Amino acid sequence: MKRLHRLTAILVKLQSKKIVQASELADKFEVSLRTIYRDMQALTDAGVPIGAEAGTGYFLVDGYSLPPVMFTEKEANALLTASKIIKTNNDQSLIDAYHEAIDKVIAVLKTSQKQKLELLDQRVFTYNRRAAHPSNTLSVIQQAITDFRVLEISYTNMNKEASKRRIEPLGVYFTNNTWIVIAYCKLRKDYREFRTDRIESLVECHEIFTSQRFTLEDYYNRRLQQYRTNNSSS
Structure with a gap:
C-alpha cells in the first residue's frame, strides 16, 4: 500500500x-x-x-472531522452485496436502516460509479425463505443497549404463553435466521434470551440501568460452565 x-x-x-x-x-x-x-x-x-x-x-482530538470519505468501487460493491444479504434477515428495522445508509453511500459516488452499481444491483441475488413472523425491533434494541435503557416487552414464549417483561438489553446475536437479544430480566432476576420475532410489542422506558461489565465471550463461558455442571450432576 x-x-x-x-x-x-x-x-x-x-x-x-x-x-x-x-x-x-x-x-x-x-x-x-x-x-x-x-x-x-x-x-x-x-x-x-x-x-x-x-x-x-x-x-x-474532539471537534476534528474528516471531509466526506470517497469509496472505491470495490468498497461500494461490498456494501451493495452486504445489503442483499441483510435483506434476507428477519428484522425489517435493520433492513430499513441499512438501506438508508446505502443511499448515503451512493450519494457521494461519481456518476460512472453509480451506473456500475446500478448494473451490479441487477446482477446480485440472494435467496432465503422469509420468516413467518418477521420482527421490527432490532434497531430500537440496539439503541437501548448503547443507551443503557430499560425496555418493556410483551413476549410470547415457545409454549404460546404471553407475559410482560422489563429487561436490560445487553447484546444481540443472529442464528438460524433469527435475532436473539440477551438481557437481564427483572421478572426472573437473571439473564434471559428473547427471540425478537416473539416480541409482540416494545416500549422504551425512561428508566436507565447501570452500565455493567458484559461481553458475549464471558456470557457464553458462563453458559458453557452451567451446562457442564448440570450434565455432570445428572
Whole structure:
C-alpha cells in the first residue's frame, strides 16, 4: 500500500474508534511499528490534531472531522452485496436502516460509479425463505443497549404463553435466521434470551440501568460452565 493511501486509511481508522493502538495499525497495514510512528508524526506535522497516551494509543482530538470519505468501487460493491444479504434477515428495522445508509453511500459516488452499481444491483441475488413472523425491533434494541435503557416487552414464549417483561438489553446475536437479544430480566432476576420475532410489542422506558461489565465471550463461558455442571450432576 502506498504511503498516501495508508495515511488516509489511518485517518479513517482514527475517526472510527475512540482509541487506536499502534500495534493494531501495524498489523492491519503489515508494516513495522516504527513506520506507524513516522506516519503519525507526518499526520501531526500536516496539522491533524492527534493525541497520544502512553500504553493506550492514539486518538483524534474532539471537534476534528474528516471531509466526506470517497469509496472505491470495490468498497461500494461490498456494501451493495452486504445489503442483499441483510435483506434476507428477519428484522425489517435493520433492513430499513441499512438501506438508508446505502443511499448515503451512493450519494457521494461519481456518476460512472453509480451506473456500475446500478448494473451490479441487477446482477446480485440472494435467496432465503422469509420468516413467518418477521420482527421490527432490532434497531430500537440496539439503541437501548448503547443507551443503557430499560425496555418493556410483551413476549410470547415457545409454549404460546404471553407475559410482560422489563429487561436490560445487553447484546444481540443472529442464528438460524433469527435475532436473539440477551438481557437481564427483572421478572426472573437473571439473564434471559428473547427471540425478537416473539416480541409482540416494545416500549422504551425512561428508566436507565447501570452500565455493567458484559461481553458475549464471558456470557457464553458462563453458559458453557452451567451446562457442564448440570450434565455432570445428572
